[in-house]
Amino acid sequence: MIRLISIFIGLGFTVVVLWAFGNGAYVAATEGLGEETAEHAFHEHAHGPEGGFKHDGVFGKWDTAQLQRGYQVYKEVCSSCHALKYVAVRDLAKLGYTDAEIKAEAASLSVPGIDPDTGEAIVRPGLPTDYYLSPYPNDVAAAAANNNAIPPDLSLMAKARHNGTDYVYSLLTGYSEAPSALKAEFPEFETPEGLYFNSYFPNLNLAMAPPLTTDGQVTYADGTDATIDQMAQDVAAFLTWTAEPTLVERRQHGWPVLGFLLFATILAWLAKKQVWSAVKPRKEAQGLPDGD
Amino acid sequence: MSFPWAKQYTPTNPVMKFFDEKLPLPRLVYDAVGAGYPVPRNLSYMWNFGVLAGFFLVLQIVTGVVLAMHYAANAQVAFATTEHIMRDVNWGWLMRYAHANGASFFFIVVYLHIFRGFFYGSYKAPREMIWLLGVVIFLLMMATAFMGYVLPWGQMSFWGAKVITGLFGAIPLVGEPIQIWLLGGFAPDNAALNRFFSLHFLLPFVIAGVVILHIWALHIPGSSNPTGVEVKDESDTVPFHPYYTAKDGFGLGFVLIFFAIMVFFLPNALGHPDNYIEANPLSTPAHIVPEWYFWPFYAILRAFTVDFILPAKLWGVIAMFAAILIWFFLPWLDKSPVRSGHYRPLFRKFFWFGLIPAMAVLFYCGGAPAEEPYVMFSQIATAYYFLHFLVILPIVSSMEKPEPLPYSITEAVLGSDEKAVLGDNTESTA
Ligand code: HEM
Numbered sequence: 001m002i003r004l005i006s007i008f009i010g011l012g013f014t015v016v017v018l019w020a021f022g023n024g025a026y027v028a029a030t031e032g033l034g035e036e037t038a039e040h041a042f043h044e045h046a047h048g049p050e051g052g053f054k055h056d057g058v059f060g061k062w063d064t065a066q067l068q069r070g071y072q073v074y075k076e077v078c079s080s081c082h083a084l085k086y087v088a089v090r091d092l093a094k095l096g097y098t099d100a101e102i103k104a105e106a107a108s109l110s111v112p113g114i115d116p117d118t119g120e121a122i123v124r125p126g127l128p129t130d131y132y133l134s135p136y137p138n139d140v141a142a143a144a145a146n147n148n149a150i151p152p153d154l155s156l157m158a159k160a161r162h163n164g165t166d167y168v169y170s171l172l173t174g175y176s177e178a179p180s181a182l183k184a185e186f187p188e189f190e191t192p193e194g195l196y197f198n199s200y201f202p203n204l205n206l207a208m209a210p211p212l213t214t215d216g217q218v219t220y221a222d223g224t225d226a227t228i229d230q231m232a233q234d235v236a237a238f239l240t241w242t243a244e245p246t247l248v249e250r251r252q253h254g255w256p257v258l259g260f261l262l263f264a265t266i267l268a269w270l271a272k273k274q275v276w277s278a279v280k281p282r283k284e285a286q287g288l289p290d291g292d
Numbered sequence: 293m294s295f296p297w298a299k300q301y302t303p304t305n306p307v308m309k310f311f312d313e314k315l316p317l318p319r320l321v322y323d324a325v326g327a328g329y330p331v332p333r334n335l336s337y338m339w340n341f342g343v344l345a346g347f348f349l350v351l352q353i354v355t356g357v358v359l360a361m362h363y364a365a366n367a368q369v370a371f372a373t374t375e376h377i378m379r380d381v382n383w384g385w386l387m388r389y390a391h392a393n394g395a396s397f398f399f400i401v402v403y404l405h406i407f408r409g410f411f412y413g414s415y416k417a418p419r420e421m422i423w424l425l426g427v428v429i430f431l432l433m434m435a436t437a438f439m440g441y442v443l444p445w446g447q448m449s450f451w452g453a454k455v456i457t458g459l460f461g462a463i464p465l466v467g468e469p470i471q472i473w474l475l476g477g478f479a480p481d482n483a484a485l486n487r488f489f490s491l492h493f494l495l496p497f498v499i500a501g502v503v504i505l506h507i508w509a510l511h512i513p514g515s516s517n518p519t520g521v522e523v524k525d526e527s528d529t530v531p532f533h534p535y536y537t538a539k540d541g542f543g544l545g546f547v548l549i550f551f552a553i554m555v556f557f558l559p560n561a562l563g564h565p566d567n568y569i570e571a572n573p574l575s576t577p578a579h580i581v582p583e584w585y586f587w588p589f590y591a592i593l594r595a596f597t598v599d600f601i602l603p604a605k606l607w608g609v610i611a612m613f614a615a616i617l618i619w620f621f622l623p624w625l626d627k628s629p630v631r632s633g634h635y636r637p638l639f640r641k642f643f644w645f646g647l648i649p650a651m652a653v654l655f656y657c658g659g660a661p662a663e664e665p666y667v668m669f670s671q672i673a674t675a676y677y678f679l680h681f682l683v684i685l686p687i688v689s690s691m692e693k694p695e696p697l698p699y700s701i702t703e704a705v706l707g708s709d710e711k712a713v714l715g716d717n718t719e720s721t722a
Contacts, residue, residue: 002621002624002625003624003625003627003686006618006621006625006681006682006683006686007682007683007686007687009614009678009682010678010679010681010682010683011679011682011683013611013614013674013675013678013682014675014678014679014683015600016596016600016607017595017596017611017671017674017675017678018671018675019598019600020595020596020597020598020600020604020671021668021671021672021675023597023598024597024598024664024667024668024671025668028664028665028668033663033664033665034663034664058557086372086375086379152569155375156375156568156569159560159565159568160565160566160568160569161565162565164565202578243568244378244385245379246378246379246385250385250386250389250556250559251556251557253386253556254552254553254555254556254557257552257556258549258552258553258556261545261548261549261552262549264545265542265545265546265548265549268538268541268542268544268545269542269545271538271541271542272538272539272541272542275534275535275538276535276538276539279333279530279535288518288519288634288704289634289635289695
């Protein structure tokens with residue numbers, strides 16, 4: 001009885017889902033598999049700079065000189081629109097800055113505070129424990145200043161996109177005119193006033209004006225030539241660090257753990273072999289018929 | 293239980309003797325996972341996954357309790373406290389990555405454990421209760437993991453919660469009130485986050501309780517084995533300790549190597565980048581996908597695209613829940629007296645060339661966007677899935693001619709068993 005009911009229910013589900021399949025197949029056969037879109041056809045996948053990053057790969061280490069340069073790009077260019085709200089000035093110690101430098105960096109920030117005598121809202125110089133807050137007082141102001149798009153917090157950007165480090169690099173170096181092939185194929189595609197074409201951005205038009213426009217836009221303290229490509233690499237590396245400051249530390253802890261586990265597993269295997277050696281011939285251990 | 297030849301616990305140490313009289317805990321351990329528990333001698337590595345699942349449950353509880361010390365279930369700060377764990381808490385990144393990847397490994401080992409059961413007919417008499425409790429555990433795990441994924445309050449947390457609780461909205465009449473009641477509001481917010489945290493903390497302990505029942509039920513008939521032939525004699529078994537403690541120890545080490553590779557080198561590979569964006573009710577992600585371990589069932593949900601008496605969405609919800617609930621009936625649907633797929637030629641073909649490919653397709657399509665051709669693939673696979681359990685298993689089990697079984701485990705392993713009676717090789721589940 002239960003099996004009759006079961007067969008009945010099973011056929012029921014099958015009929016309904018195959019009916020849906022038939023409908024889908026009919027639509028696919030008569031209308032094709034949905035229309036191609038410009039966003040799909042002309043979106044490019046992010047790629048890293050030639051030679052990659054020093055922190056790439058399982059043995060990768062931070063390049064602190066590069067992270068310092070990337071911080072400088074963030075501070076001088078990106079911070080006029082983007083916050084890094086999970087990064088405190090004191091965290092820069094990990095990039096090799098001295099205490100004095102960190103205090104000076106902090107003092108250069110303006111942070112909303114309260115006057116200790118009158119209780120009035122004031123703007124005070126930052127402290128090492130302060131975070132890199134948004135330059136805008138609120139989201140409405142941020143959107144109003146940026147063609148209705150809010151510049152996102154960059155702390156986690158490198159983890160919040162597929163292949164995030166490469167994505168930041170590609171995005172910053174990926175501004176161009178819309179290619180003529182695109183215009184030929186999708187005549188109705190346009191880049192509205194106030195938006196910028198970038199083939200790495202998912203819908204191809206974004207509200208961020210190209211932030212890195214000229215070689216030498218920042219003057220690197222370490223004398224590195226500040227080409228657009230160099231600045232893009234440096235800030236991408238820096239944002240990888242802000243997204244996961246423990247990245248390198250994590251991998252470094254991984255090796256001894258793996259080594260221990262490998263050793264312990266080999267021992268466990270030998271122990272298992274030893275224990276079982278008297279019991280059974282290994283080959284027919286499970287006693288199963290041939291051919292499975 | 294135990295077989296009559298099981299070794300007896302005989303403490304010699306006075307402390308242990310004292311314990312054994314007042315609180316026979318050492319005896320319990322000895323009889324459950326020690327030398328006092330005889331186990332078939334021919335178990336394959338497929339029998340390792342139960343112990344591994346237990347390990348990962350404990351790991352989830354330990355890492356989860358530590359995370360809960362630093363996490364705050366408030367929609368204003370949940371995302372920030374998760375980042376606080378990652379950045380400021382000593383070893384916080386390790387706890388969080390171990391917990392998130394631990395959930396994935398928990399599901400990997402449990403899926404293998406379940407499919408071991410499908411192939412070897414482990415659900416059949418006399419082990420029905422073990423199987424039923426296992427399905428309960430799986431349902432509880434799914435609920436726990438779903439609510440856990442909401443806690444970091446990223447974009448996928450929020451939108452996943454919205455989509456899944458929205459499923460209840462498909463139920464006619466009472467659907468919407470139920471959805472509002474579950475969430476404590478019209479959309480996921482503080483109320484939902486708080487209750488999910490509370491339940492996410494509670495359910496693993498409920499799971500631990502059901503696991504104890506699962507193992508209790510297991511110890512009555514004892515483990516099955518790859519031949520599916522029941523234990524007949526002492527020569528068919530070995531004591532759990534040291535034989536299976538050694539084997540499980542090796543299996544654990546082997547799996548932990550892969551776990552360590554994920555935690556230390558690829559901790560976000562199984563996650564979704566959108567969950568590193570804080571929840572935003574005003575911005576819908578391009579593709580809302582649950583965690584990978586829900587993909588087969590998510591594919592089934594989305595396979596029902598056309599109304600058929602009932603609305604398509606309701607069919608999807610019913611089918612998704614039914615896809616797991618039908619496992620409860622398996623012991624009574626598959627009536628073949630032979631347990632192991634190794635002796636069932638027809639069943640075996642449907643298993644390897646039907647169920648496994650269908651599951652693979654459902655896994656793949658559940659993670660893909662709801663577009664053609666993925667939807668059509670998942671429709672075919674969904675049809676097969678239900679046919680397999682509800683139609684093929686009952687029919688195959690009544691028409692198939694099984695291959696000859698060995699007289700006993702001993703005969704299967706050693707080639708002969710002096711106790712074998714000529715012609716008696718049709719051992720049944722009775
Ligand atoms: C059945 C066992 C469990 C499963 C399958 C499970 C699953 C999950 C998942 C998938 C997440 C989201 C991971 C992330 O993105 O970070 C999570 C987070 C969390 N879990 Fe669990 N969990 C389990 C047990 C526990 C237990 C026992 C506790 C506490 C007593 C706990 C506490 C937490 C906390 C506090 C979070 C949020 C913190 C964070 O996101 O990092 N979990 N869990």
